[in-house]
Amino acid sequence: MGLFSRKKKNRVCVIGLDGVPYTLLKEMAGKGLIPSMEKLLQSGHLHQMKASLPEISAVSWTDFMTGTNPGTHGIFGFTDLWANSYKLRFPNYLSVKEKTFWDLLAEKGKRCIVINQPSTYPAKEIKGGAIVSGFVAIELAKSVRPLSYLASLERMKYMIDIDTMKARQDPDFLLSDLDKALASSRGALDLFWKEEWDFFEFVITGTDRIQHYLWNAYGDDANKYHKDFIGYYQKVDAFVGELVASFQKLTDGEEGLFLLSDHGFTGIEQEVHLNTWLQQEGLLAFEIPEATELKDISADSKAFVLDPNRVYLNLKGKFPLGTVDEADKKSLKEEISRRLLALEYNGRKVVRKVFDIDDIYSGPLTAKGPDLIVLSEYGFDLKGAVGKKKIFDRTELQGMHTWDDAFFWAKDDHGADLSISRLAKIIVNRFSEE
């Protein structure tokens, strides 16, 4: 190795592809549509992986970055309630109660660069490294640390995310904004890749976006946007291919390379409004007839749901109008689970499983979270909105998240039954093999 060579054995590079399902990746690679990732699949191991519960980015990525679960890191969803109230709040990166693995690596002197990682807004300095927050980042100035990179990113018109408000209404806008975002990702990659680093992570969120809005285009070659859907994946594949090639130049191999998604995806058949269901079951009521917010809940309510599938018992002591005694908790949980499992739509089961929080979360914050998490059958997109008239409904959204169909790619086999919270350890272990 030459004196000025940048080659280092223990570099690690993580590529995150938000919302990419294991089955889709395998299928596309099998059809020869995504050659770069196909090559990876042949040279390493593609694992089907479980996401967090609930299976949404805010929780799943926080499970990933801390190697723990919501009972320990404290992020239960995109939304939460203020203590002892029914008022919504939006937890952010500063609410995460556990250290991220890159903070731990940084303490050991490793230089970490983390780009477009969802749920890291507002950005916090990584000692000796750099971070650019991803979704739901708002202002670029609060998304970049150290701030010395801000001017360069502004100059290249770096995009944190596409304009989802507009994209939802207009597929052509969606496609052109996805291209713009990917181009700006390239710019950011060029900027940070040439820095000195030991750990490098880059996340693409466009894959999640196109699936929310155009999932139906994937499997249907008569769909107007079928070619565009495949085309976007091919652009992402080319991006991944370039990144992998650059990494191989630095390390002579793929040992330190990892790819993952934070949840899977499938098509929506029906949206299922769980609060409306609870109302019809007589377990939830509101003070005013047209309530759209939880703060109008009635005192005699037994339970309510926060997005997308978190069931909270209206417990005494936990909520201002709590009616459920600690002693009745167990039987009420069982009762709600039983009724949920019996819920049907056109003769089809809606709910696959109801998890008791004590079985899936651990840690000091567990009691602050929900009591049950509802896992639906594919096609039934659970929702926690208040004020919907019907239990079952449809909007123009086409795709929904899945829990058990995320993916993880590594050179080595890490066994079956993998979940996203285990990856931090696998990644950090790469560095202890020095």
Place this chain on the structure above:
Amino acid sequence: MDYLDELESKSIYIIREAYVQFRKIAVLWSIGKDSTTLLWLVRKAFYDQIPFPVMHIDTSFKFKEIYEYRDSKAKEWGLKLLIARNEAALADGMGPKKSKLDCCTELKTNALKMAIDKHKFKALLLGIRRDEHGIRAKERVFSPRNQDFEWDYKNQPPELWDQYKSRQSDEDHIRVHPMLHWTELDIWEYVRREKIPIVPLYFAKNGMRLRSIGCETCCNPVESQADTTDKIVEELKTTHTAERAGRAQDKESAYIMQKLRSLGYM
């Protein structure tokens, strides 16, 4: 016609159009620079005899300079002044110390709702501008609101060739924005040209001034030496701070909510 004349004549066209279409109409006057400019335009549109009321939503927490200015100008300009206050909430002790968001909801939004109910207004003229706040970029000149004041920004008719759509099925009232196309700098250049009297709070004292005014409890001054209209115009040509940076409302939450909605949450 110069640039300011063009802005003025477009606004006056919209104001007259709104009056002809609705009749039961009022102009909202917060006493700030924008709505005072709007009031100036309304006076011009009707040759100083405004044929409808001027409404001030009074939270009771405004700066004393605002009250003094309001009362003196209302008299001088012969305005039919309506003062909308949520007396019930005030009697209940509502204020910014309780919760800034609830305070705004009760003393602004609900006070306005009650006034609309009472006077059965079909349309309101507002001095908002497209450049003042991210979300306002989506506003239209004629913008329908339903009974809950909800604004379905994704379902708005296009406004091409100045054809303003003024009716829809579930609307409660229409908000009319005659100054949507103005910028903060346009306002000050127009104020300077027309010599419009403006609340003194906008002009620098001891190195500080307000760029956006509202309630005394929720407005923060910015550093500035601009103590005349000329100096403000100069300052705005070089500044990089957002106009409403000194306002305390939680804009980030609003953004997050909208973003999450677009992805199917909430």
